[in-house]
Every structure is written in structure tokens, then in C-alpha cells.
Amino acid sequence: MRRVPVVATITVALAVATMIALGLWQLLIRLPEKEAELALLASNPARPVIAFPTRADDRLLFRRATLDCAAPVTIARAGAGSAGYRLIATCAGGQFVQLGTIRSPTGTTGWPGGSVTGRISHAPDARPLIATLFDHSPKPLLLVADTPAPGLAPNAVPDISSVPNNHLAYAVQWFVFATIALVIYALAMRRRRRG
Incomplete structure (x- = not known):
């Protein structure tokens, strides 16, 4: 043996x-x-509705919040599945607001900025998947607007x-x-x- x-x-x-x-x-x-x-x-x-947080905190996801996004710096597109594209404004203070959705890949809105009420969600993360394994910093948040900007379809309501x-x-x-x-x-x- x-x-x-x-x-x-x-x-x-x-x-x-x-x-x-x-x-x-x-x-x-x-x-x-x-x-x-x-x-x-x-x-x-x-x-209750709160002011949009200045720091990322996942415990606030799906909570209703308000934000004054005066004079957005940029409005970018991100994929939204069958809804087409999400238009996301970057505010002067660095916050993100999802203004609504649009089917056209070249569509835009003339939204000048202003007060927005909506629900807190995660902003799109452009980092490669491998980078997220090593970078454990909190994901940035965005405010998903309750009412879409002119010319845009309503956002899907973020939920659990x-x-x-x-x-x-x-x-x-x-x-x-x-x-x-x-x-x-x-x-x-x-x-x-x-x-």
C-alpha cells in the first residue's frame, strides 16, 4: 500500500x-x-425629500432629493437599453442629473438648467470591469429627474x-x-x- x-x-x-x-x-x-x-x-x-448629497453614499439610493443644477457644464448620452439613450447633465458643482431618455443617438435637449426633483441612483460607471475589482471607492450618484426635460421621454423610476x-x-x-x-x-x- x-x-x-x-x-x-x-x-x-x-x-x-x-x-x-x-x-x-x-x-x-x-x-x-x-x-x-x-x-x-x-x-x-x-x-422625506432631502437635498442631493455632496458625497456618494449608497445608503441614500432611491431616496427622493432636490438639486439646483444651474447652467449645466455638459449633457452626455449613456445607453438606456430599449429606451434608447439617457441624457445626463453634469452640473457646475460636479453633480449628475439624468434628464430623460431619447431614441435618437444624436438627439439632445435645450435644457438650460434649474431646480430638479427626482430619485437618487448610481451614475454610469465607465471604468473597465477589471478596474472595479481593485478600486472600491464609492460609485458616484446621480439624480434621476421625475419630470423629463423638454423633448425627452420620462426616465424609468430607479428601484430596488x-x-x-x-x-x-x-x-x-x-x-x-x-x-x-x-x-x-x-x-x-x-x-x-x-x-
């Missing part, structure tokens, strides 16, 4: 322990945190359905990976014993 390979056994044991720990972290820590965050966000639309909660799936995934690693190890040991 051949000896158990020590290095391989220790490597597999450490890998399986790490995967189980990650699964438990997702299940016991991240999932309750996310559920508490979602409960807060679900209550935000019913809270856009916030993913995948932590249970992540936990199951880590447990499945640990099980697969153990099965592969068991099969390799069985084959080793048979010579």
Missing part, C-alpha cells in the same frame, strides 16, 4: 477549508448584511430590483467547489492505491 502524499493532502485540505470558510462568510455574514441593506433601501422612497443579492448563490457555489475538490482527491487516492 502506497503512502498518502503529504503535500497534496495538505494542499487539498487547505483549499477545501478555505472554500468552506468563504461559503460560511457569504452565508453567515454577507447575506444578513445585504438583507439589512436591502431593507433600508426599500424604505428610502417613503422617506436593480440591486442584486447573490450571496446565497455564492455560498452554495463555494460549498460545491469544496465538494468537487474532495471528490477529485478521493478519486485520485483510489487510483493511486490501485497502482
Whole structure:
């Protein structure tokens, strides 16, 4: 009978322990945190209107806010799926306002600026996906206007359905990976014993 390979056994044991720990972290820590965050966000639309925040704070998502966007610096386009394009104004103070949507890729609005009331959401993020893995700074916020600017269609109302909660799936995934690693190890040991 051949000896158990020590290095391989220790490597597999450490890998399986790490995967189980990650699964438990997702299940016991991240999932309750996310559920508490979602409960807060679900209550935000019913809270009183506030001034648009000067700092990014995800706890304010979907809350109604007001902003005086006098003399917008630029009005840019961002994809809006089947609605066409979102027109997003950058205010002189650096805040973003989603003015409405338009089907034409060259369409614009003559919005001169002014007071806007709407819901807080995330501004489009042009960073590559790989950059977001290493940059954990808060995403910038924008105000999604309740009333569209002249010549634009109304914005879709941002809501909690856009916030993913995948932590249970992540936990199951880590447990499945640990099980697969153990099965592969068991099969390799069985084959080793048979010579």
C-alpha cells in the first residue's frame, strides 16, 4: 500500500477549508448584511425629500432629493437599453442629473438648467470591469429627474430590483467547489492505491 502524499493532502485540505470558510462568510455574514441593506433601501422612497448629497453614499439610493443644477457644464448620452439613450447633465458643482431618455443617438435637449426633483441612483460607471475589482471607492450618484426635460421621454423610476443579492448563490457555489475538490482527491487516492 502506497503512502498518502503529504503535500497534496495538505494542499487539498487547505483549499477545501478555505472554500468552506468563504461559503460560511457569504452565508453567515454577507447575506444578513445585504438583507439589512436591502431593507433600508426599500424604505428610502417613503422617506422625506432631502437635498442631493455632496458625497456618494449608497445608503441614500432611491431616496427622493432636490438639486439646483444651474447652467449645466455638459449633457452626455449613456445607453438606456430599449429606451434608447439617457441624457445626463453634469452640473457646475460636479453633480449628475439624468434628464430623460431619447431614441435618437444624436438627439439632445435645450435644457438650460434649474431646480430638479427626482430619485437618487448610481451614475454610469465607465471604468473597465477589471478596474472595479481593485478600486472600491464609492460609485458616484446621480439624480434621476421625475419630470423629463423638454423633448425627452420620462426616465424609468430607479428601484430596488436593480440591486442584486447573490450571496446565497455564492455560498452554495463555494460549498460545491469544496465538494468537487474532495471528490477529485478521493478519486485520485483510489487510483493511486490501485497502482
